[in-house]
Amino acid sequence: MTLLELTDVTAFYGPVQVLDGVSLTVPDGGAVGILGANGAGKTTTLRAISGTVRAGGSITFDGKAIRGMRPDKVAAMGIAHVPEGRGTLSDLTVRENLRVGAYLRKDRKGIESDIDYCLDLFPNLKERIRSHGSALSGGEQQMLAVARAVMSKPRLMLLDEASLGLAPSTAKNVYQAIGRLRRESGIAMLVVEQNANLAFTLVDTATVLETGRNALTGTSAELKGMDEIRRAYLGG
Amino acid sequence: MGTFVQLVIDGLSAGSIYAALALAIVLVNQATGLINFAQGGMAVLAAYFAYSFLQWGVPLVLAILLSMLASFVLGAIIERFLMRRFEQGDPDTAVVVTIGLLTLITGLCGWIWSFNNLQFPSLFPLQNINVLGAVVSVRSIGTTLVIVGIMILLQLLFIGTKLGLALRAVAVNPQSAAFSGLPVGRLLMVGWGLAAALGAIAGALIAPSLTLTPGMMDAALVYALAAVILGGLSSPIGVVVAAWMIGVLENLAAVYVPFIGFDLKIAVPFILIFIVLIVRPQGLFGRKDVVRV
Numbered sequence A: 001m002t003l004l005e006l007t008d009v010t011a012f013y014g015p016v017q018v019l020d021g022v023s024l025t026v027p028d029g030g031a032v033g034i035l036g037a038n039g040a041g042k043t044t045t046l047r048a049i050s051g052t053v054r055a056g057g058s059i060t061f062d063g064k065a066i067r068g069m070r071p072d073k074v075a076a077m078g079i080a081h082v083p084e085g086r087g088t089l090s091d092l093t094v095r096e097n098l099r100v101g102a103y104l105r106k107d108r109k110g111i112e113s114d115i116d117y118c119l120d121l122f123p124n125l126k127e128r129i130r131s132h133g134s135a136l137s138g139g140e141q142q143m144l145a146v147a148r149a150v151m152s153k154p155r156l157m158l159l160d161e162a163s164l165g166l167a168p169s170t171a172k173n174v175y176q177a178i179g180r181l182r183r184e185s186g187i188a189m190l191v192v193e194q195n196a197n198l199a200f201t202l203v204d205t206a207t208v209l210e211t212g213r214n215a216l217t218g219t220s221a222e223l224k225g226m227d228e229i230r231r232a233y234l235g236g
Numbered sequence B: 001m002g003t004f005v006q007l008v009i010d011g012l013s014a015g016s017i018y019a020a021l022a023l024a025i026v027l028v029n030q031a032t033g034l035i036n037f038a039q040g041g042m043a044v045l046a047a048y049f050a051y052s053f054l055q056w057g058v059p060l061v062l063a064i065l066l067s068m069l070a071s072f073v074l075g076a077i078i079e080r081f082l083m084r085r086f087e088q089g090d091p092d093t094a095v096v097v098t099i100g101l102l103t104l105i106t107g108l109c110g111w112i113w114s115f116n117n118l119q120f121p122s123l124f125p126l127q128n129i130n131v132l133g134a135v136v137s138v139r140s141i142g143t144t145l146v147i148v149g150i151m152i153l154l155q156l157l158f159i160g161t162k163l164g165l166a167l168r169a170v171a172v173n174p175q176s177a178a179f180s181g182l183p184v185g186r187l188l189m190v191g192w193g194l195a196a197a198l199g200a201i202a203g204a205l206i207a208p209s210l211t212l213t214p215g216m217m218d219a220a221l222v223y224a225l226a227a228v229i230l231g232g233l234s235s236p237i238g239v240v241v242a243a244w245m246i247g248v249l250e251n252l253a254a255v256y257v258p259f260i261g262f263d264l265k266i267a268v269p270f271i272l273i274f275i276v277l278i279v280r281p282q283g284l285f286g287r288k289d290v291v292r293v
Helices: A042-050 A070-077 A092-099 A107-121 A124-129 A138-151 A168-185 A196-200 A220-223 A227-233 B002-031 B038-056 B060-087 B091-114 B138-160 B164-171 B174-179 B184-210 B218-231 B238-255 B267-279
Strands: A003-014 A016-027 A031-036 A056-063 A080-081 A155-160 A190-191 A205-210 A212-217 B127-133 B133-135
Touching: A003 A190, A003 A220, A003 A227, A016 A042, A016 A190, A016 A212, A031 A042, A031 A056, A031 A092, A031 A196, A031 A227, A042 A056, A042 A070, A042 A155, A042 A190, A070 A080, A070 B174, A080 A138, A092 A138, A107 A124, A107 A138, A107 A168, A107 B267, A124 A138, A124 B127, A138 A168, A168 A196, A168 A205, A168 B164, A168 B238, A196 A205, A196 A220, A205 A220, A212 A220, A220 A227, B002 B060, B002 B133, B002 B138, B002 B164, B002 B184, B002 B218, B038 B060, B038 B091, B038 B127, B038 B184, B060 B091, B127 B138, B133 B138, B133 B164, B138 B164, B138 B184, B138 B238, B164 B174, B164 B184, B174 B184, B218 B238, B218 B267
Parallel strands: A031 A190, A031 A205, A080 A155, A155 A190
Antiparallel strands: A003 A016, A003 A056, A205 A212, B127 B133
């Protein structure tokens, strides 16, 4: 069953057109990657979904049109956006960040058990539970951003460059944890990633964007097999 | 010794009024990143509301509570229909808008209630009591205690409640907070409303001693801004302590430093600001903004 569907989505920053007809679908519980060079429109695609950039075309989630909805309303529908550059709230402690993530929930017990789950998923955060977001390392901030998204119990997670600025081993840890999260929770994921090798550890299918348009779409195996993908995104 | 204690307690009382206004400024700044120069004007307007309620025969405490409620609503409306248009743009523009708002409110108050001095009754009895051999007015002690109470309540709100947590989250990063489903616009309205209600308390505390005029809060606003800079924009407790420091030092300097006297005592907070800005630009209690690249 299709959970998220984008059809011919366009977006502008002022007079500059960034998306020129992007289409993609994410099945319920599936994981889809968005690959592409800098400026291809990957981040903007996620922003169009979460309502943080004005977009045209059609965006539906669970059969309902969500294009043009306010970001907090989109979040309330069950879409959690983990933005590029670590969406941690720097003046709040780790635990407070997690509680903010659960803002819309009323089930006190469920919230506590989900906090425990997040700390089990990212053991680094357990030791830093009282630290302020700004005192965490880059990797820990990324883990916290993902954990905050988990706390909202989303049906779909938008992950933007979770490996950005992280040491390769740290990035790998983060992706392993996200992989485990996916297996255990069944949350669908739309994953933007420069590092295609990492993305392919997580996603089943992917689309490649070029100057705001779909250039190629296929399964991970198909894409990995293509010479041009290897040259451009997989380092040989 | 008697004079000294009297000066200190009167200083704390004056400082408490600056503190109430300074806390309102910090609250808005924490939520929106702006300095609201109209905060003093809004406090005056609240005092006029309370004055009108009194004219209609409402008891004083209830009149002040009603003026706080009216201020809350007005603050929320100002955020929603005026400031919202400027929050995304250049912060300098927004600050100039608040200065315009101050002029507008002052003019409106004069137009509706006249520019004459109006009598406003005090919340506290006009009695003196003996503290450590000094004669101190009950009003000074009462004013100080009210501010201590408010400070504790604010601290509880921000640390202990879900609303407080949400307000802080929006202050740190509104967009990121929205990704967790926080209704950013509504929370900003609450922030402005709370600040306006806090200002209403400042207005009701200062009006009895200064008498009610449209420009009543002008000097207090200057002191409050001094307290905000001294205490650091990010620290509610810091600004209260700074406001008390200003009130007390100013009083002591006026009496004990002959060169300053009562005419020059307003210079005291500014000398403090100069020193603090040079030595510790983030304020005495503020946290330095650290940007991780």
